[in-house]
Amino acid sequence: MEGSNVFRNCLWNLMIIGFCLSSFVHSVEMGETCSSSSRCDAGLSCQSCPVNGNTGSTCTRIQPLNPTSKVNGLPFNKYSWLTTHNSYAITGANSATGSILISPRNQEDSITNQLKNGVRGIMLDTYDFQNDVWLCHSTGGTCFNFTAFQPAINVLKEINDFLESNLSEIVTIILEDYVKSPGGLTRVFKASGLTKFQFPVSRMPKDGKDWPTVDDMVKQNQRLVVFTSKKDKEASEGFAYQWDHMVENQYGDEGLKSCFNRNESSPLDTTSRSLVLQNYFGTNPNSTQACGDNSSLLISMMTTCHEAAGQRWPNFIAVDFYQRSDGGGAAEAVDDANGRLTCGCDSLVYCKSNAPFGTCDAPPPKSAPSPVSGGTGSENPRETPRDNAASTATGLSILGMISAAAFLVWW
Numbered sequence: 001m002e003g004s005n006v007f008r009n010c011l012w013n014l015m016i017i018g019f020c021l022s023s024f025v026h027s028v029e030m031g032e033t034c035s036s037s038s039r040c041d042a043g044l045s046c047q048s049c050p051v052n053g054n055t056g057s058t059c060t061r062i063q064p065l066n067p068t069s070k071v072n073g074l075p076f077n078k079y080s081w082l083t084t085h086n087s088y089a090i091t092g093a094n095s096a097t098g099s100i101l102i103s104p105r106n107q108e109d110s111i112t113n114q115l116k117n118g119v120r121g122i123m124l125d126t127y128d129f130q131n132d133v134w135l136c137h138s139t140g141g142t143c144f145n146f147t148a149f150q151p152a153i154n155v156l157k158e159i160n161d162f163l164e165s166n167l168s169e170i171v172t173i174i175l176e177d178y179v180k181s182p183g184g185l186t187r188v189f190k191a192s193g194l195t196k197f198q199f200p201v202s203r204m205p206k207d208g209k210d211w212p213t214v215d216d217m218v219k220q221n222q223r224l225v226v227f228t229s230k231k232d233k234e235a236s237e238g239f240a241y242q243w244d245h246m247v248e249n250q251y252g253d254e255g256l257k258s259c260f261n262r263n264e265s266s267p268l269d270t271t272s273r274s275l276v277l278q279n280y281f282g283t284n285p286n287s288t289q290a291c292g293d294n295s296s297l298l299i300s301m302m303t304t305c306h307e308a309a310g311q312r313w314p315n316f317i318a319v320d321f322y323q324r325s326d327g328g329g330a331a332e333a334v335d336d337a338n339g340r341l342t343c344g345c346d347s348l349v350y351c352k353s354n355a356p357f358g359t360c361d362a363p364p365p366k367s368a369p370s371p372v373s374g375g376t377g378s379e380n381p382r383e384t385p386r387d388n389a390a391s392t393a394t395g396l397s398i399l400g401m402i403s404a405a406a407f408l409v410w411w
């Protein structure tokens, strides 16, 4: 009896040791060759970038560091947030009308997964449609069956769920708003549950002053910031008119060449607007090309925009296919902006917690920061089940070998 107990305990220990070692074997850092996302460190996905000549797959950043992870308690406008352009226009989505959908797609995973990956700026196009508010990617301010994605409430509920389960997170929604029905937005925000989180317009600073601190926003549970492109809704429904609070550069192909304000925005150096949004995506969304508009180009344009915006780093960095890059991508750009904004270092990676502004760590020999925000790249389209099976098999055979070796030593 006793002998078999010892044997059982022993096997149990071996399995634990084997398991620990096999998960160690799984860790692949940023920039290293990979066979599937599950083999990369947390916050990375396994992808290639043929337009840059990188045909082999490497582990690639898809999550920024949590902006408040090094220096907390600053005003909201002293942080930078990863933002998805047309967050709802997702590859593979069908129109909820049952019609074919001809609109271009700009992202590849659900809003829920975007939020998990650290996206905190959500851009939505809202329309009156079928006696409701829908998300459409349309033209002329009118939604059609073949440009209609789904009722806005579905996505707003996803955001509500995230805010309800993550009590210190702040999310910003930026609406390209075509809703004309009186009270239409108010109704759908109420129905989704989001109204209780809404940061009131009355607390938004005028004349370029600082926003309340993120701590204060969290404490008051005012963790949802909403902007609309429709001026009259600030007075009529309490949705902040975007262009009174924010400047934005030109989007599309023109915006990949130089940095100047888009038509609706005041000039970028208008400091009476406290918030700066940097768009960086081509006119025609193209998932193959997206990794080519990669961190080096995005980051160099960020420096150009910093000059154009009166030495201000962007509070929102808006991209298509946010997960795609040939290395650091949009996540790295956001870390860089947060480093400059919160601690005066070139990246948040080099900031020291609670140290005076400008106290920076030397860059490590190999920068592979492990992200703070949770989530996985599990919806990344490049991951194939075959690769997962292969890596599990490798893990198991290594586990077997280690167990056998430990078994011999043990006895």
Ligand SMILES: *[C@@H]1O[C@H](CO)[C@@H](O)[C@H](O)[C@H]1NC(C)=O
Binding pocket: 096, 097, 098, 099, 145
């Ligand atoms: C649009 O879709 C709705 C279903 O959501 C359907 O009832 C209607 O007939 C469609 N309209 C057209 C013009 O196809």
Ligand SMILES: *[C@@H]1O[C@H](CO)[C@@H](O)[C@H](O)[C@H]1NC(C)=O
Binding pocket: 263, 264
């Ligand atoms: C710029 O915006 C104004 C209204 O703000 C509009 O009348 C004009 O057509 C726009 N110009 C372009 C080139 O989009």
Ligand SMILES: *[C@@H]1O[C@H](CO)[C@@H](O)[C@H](O)[C@H]1NC(C)=O
Binding pocket: 051, 284, 286, 287, 288, 289
């Ligand atoms: C997307 O980008 C790739 C790489 O630049 C290009 O070869 C392809 O033609 C583009 N697709 C479209 C539809 O423009």
Ligand SMILES: *[C@@H]1O[C@H](CO)[C@@H](O)[C@H](O)[C@H]1NC(C)=O
Binding pocket: 165, 166, 169, 373, 374, 375
């Ligand atoms: C959000 O909440 C979920 C569920 O509690 C948790 O798993 C996740 O790590 C949280 N994410 C963040 C960014 O706090």
Ligand SMILES: CC(=O)N[C@H]1CO[C@H](CO)[C@@H](O)[C@@H]1O
Binding pocket: 051, 052, 292, 293, 294, 295, 296, 297, 326, 327
């Ligand atoms: C399209 C393009 O300019 N891609 C560049 C992306 O960044 C890498 C290095 O980070 C360059 O080698 C590519 O040329």
